[in-house]
Amino acid sequence: MSDSIGPEPYKFKMVEPLRQTSREDRERLIAEAGYNVFNLRAEDVYIDLLTDSGTSTMSQFQWAALLLGDESYAGSRSFFRFQETVTNITGYPYVLPTHQGRGAENILAAMLIQPGSVIPGNMHFDTTRAHIKLKGATPLDLVIAPGLDPEDCHPFKANIDLGRLEGVLQEHGSRKVPFVLITVTCNNNGGQPASMENVRSAAEICRRYRVPLFFDAARFAENCYFIRTRESGYQDREILRIAQEMFSYGDGCVMSSKKDGLVNIGGFMAFSDETLYRQACGLAVIYEGFPTYGGMAGRDMEALSVGLQEVLELPYLRFRIEQVAHLAGRLQEGGVPIVLPPGGHAVYLDARRFAPHIPQREFRGQALVVALYVEAGIRGVDLGPSMFGEEDTATGHEKYPDLELVRLAIPRRAYTNAHMDFVADSILEIYHNRVNLRGLKMVYQTPILRHFTCRFDYA
Numbered sequence: 423m424s425d426s427i428g429p430e431p432y433k434f435k436m437v438e439p440l441r442q443t444s445r446e447d448r449e450r451l452i453a454e455a456g457y458n459v460f461n462l463r464a465e466d467v468y469i470d471l472l473t474d475s476g477t478s479t480m481s482q483f484q485w486a487a488l489l490l491g492d493e494s495y496a497g498s499r500s501f502f503r504f505q506e507t508v509t510n511i512t513g514y515p516y517v518l519p520t521h522q523g524r525g526a527e528n529i530l531a532a533m534l535i536q537p538g539s540v541i542p543g544n545m546h547f548d549t550t551r552a553h554i555k556l557k558g559a560t561p562l563d564l565v566i567a568p569g570l571d572p573e574d575c576h577p578f579k580a581n582i583d584l585g586r587l588e589g590v591l592q593e594h595g596s597r598k599v600p601f602v603l604i605t606v607t608c609n610n611n612g613g614q615p616a617s618m619e620n621v622r623s624a625a626e627i628c629r630r631y632r633v634p635l636f637f638d639a640a641r642f643a644e645n646c647y648f649i650r651t652r653e654s655g656y657q658d659r660e661i662l663r664i665a666q667e668m669f670s671y672g673d674g675c676v677m678s679s680k681k682d683g684l685v686n687i688g689g690f691m692a693f694s695d696e697t698l699y700r701q702a703c704g705l706a707v708i709y710e711g712f713p714t715y716g717g718m719a720g721r722d723m724e725a726l727s728v729g730l731q732e733v734l735e736l737p738y739l740r741f742r743i744e745q746v747a748h749l750a751g752r753l754q755e756g757g758v759p760i761v762l763p764p765g766g767h768a769v770y771l772d773a774r775r776f777a778p779h780i781p782q783r784e785f786r787g788q789a790l791v792v793a794l795y796v797e798a799g800i801r802g803v804d805l806g807p808s809m810f811g812e813e814d815t816a817t818g819h820e821k822y823p824d825l826e827l828v829r830l831a832i833p834r835r836a837y838t839n840a841h842m843d844f845v846a847d848s849i850l851e852i853y854h855n856r857v858n859l860r861g862l863k864m865v866y867q868t869p870i871l872r873h874f875t876c877r878f879d880y881a
């Protein structure tokens with residue numbers, strides 16, 4: 423058998439009908455939504471690539487596991503099964519469920535961050551940045567330079583720049599740096615992985631300065647798959663063993679189970695250190711729930727325990743990563759500028775090169791997102807200035823992020839490659855007619871995480 427993408431390593435037992443709307447409908451619906459796709463109704467979307475978060479299809483084993491949920495307030499059997507699963511994968515004995523990833527981030531921030539703290543990482547995701555800033559601290563993105571170049575084919579574009587990390591720790595020390603956070607894979611620059619060697623070296627630096635290292639593990643299995651396929655010495659290693667090694671270099675993790683947990687809601691944090699765990703439990707009781715459920719139903723912890731094991735299976739991961747690569751390959755063949763190499767959970771269009779005729783201040787990524795919806799009913803998301811830019815309140819000017827990307831996130835086990843081909847054909851069509859793309863102006867925004875609620879109009 424060839425190594426190229428084969429069919430799905432599963433078949434469908436339940437289907438959810440999709441609805442196609444007319445172009446005229448979509449023009450009206452997107453105008454009513456203030457040209458912000460977060461304001462659309464999902465049933466008005468044909469192929470929903472807004473996010474891979476909470477959009478996975480569960481397996482028959484996960485649905486069956488739901489029936490085993492123990493809904494006891496304290497000491498639920500489902501919690502202990504879940505804890506055992508997480509500890510087996512991470513090696514961290516202390517596990518605290520949360521309602522989703524940002525619940526875990528909130529607790530980590532409340533435990534460890536002081537006003538004036540500095541939090542280095544490879545690239546913090548938006549909710550993480552928001553939690554850090556809400557505590558009066560500064561998030562520092564120290565990803566290596568190739569990580570910020572969409573055309574650079576470096577195999578590990580989420581690697582943290584070790585020299586800069588050491589520099590920050592030397593300057594501020596553990597007094598100002600309560601922890602370092604490595605996000606695997608890195609969502610902001612293309613679903614890119616960090617290498618085992620980079621994680622190991624970063625951990626060694628952190629240890630020298632007595633600063634704990636945490637992982638944002640939302641897409642840990644996809645990161646481990648890239649280590650297996652791209653880093654020498656790992657080709658024959660089970661994904662579970664790769665994950666165990668990776669986590670062994672850290673002191674704990676925060677997790678959005680909505681991604682590589684293969685469930686629709688949930689999160690957790692896990693620690694190697696009991697003192698940190700006890701501290702987290704104190705806050706969990708206020709913000710999340712009693713430490714053996716932390717915002718999750720017993721049945722959801724059961725489904726998550728199964729999902730965390732299924733996500734490590736090689737046939738699943740191989741198809742997953744190759745499906746993303748398939749869409750990326752179709753676009754690349756047609757000359758569409760995308761982030762290379764393709765990442766783990768999404769294909770990212772480079773809006774800067776896609777629509778250079780639209781000025782930066784006119785949200786060219788968002789213009790592309792709007793066109794994708796109007797032309798084909800596909801929902802992507804702008805990971806450019808609308809999400810990572812911000813208005814400088816002193817000057818009223820926009821501060822622009824390094825990258826202007828449009829993310830097409832692929833839900834796990836949800837769409838077929840025929841769907842991906844439809845997406846590719848639609849984007850190629852828009853690319854050929856790209857001179858017609860129109861810029862936007864933001865007419866309403868909030869100070870924090872503005873992309874969820876902001877509104878636009880044509881510029």
Ligand code: F0G
Nearest residue numbers: 473475522523524547549609638640678
């Ligand atoms: N960390 C990363 C790397 C993420 O991508 C996300 C969420 C979170 C943390 C927060 O987790 O949603 O469970 O609270 N990312 C979603 C996305 C929203 O679309 O990429 P959460």
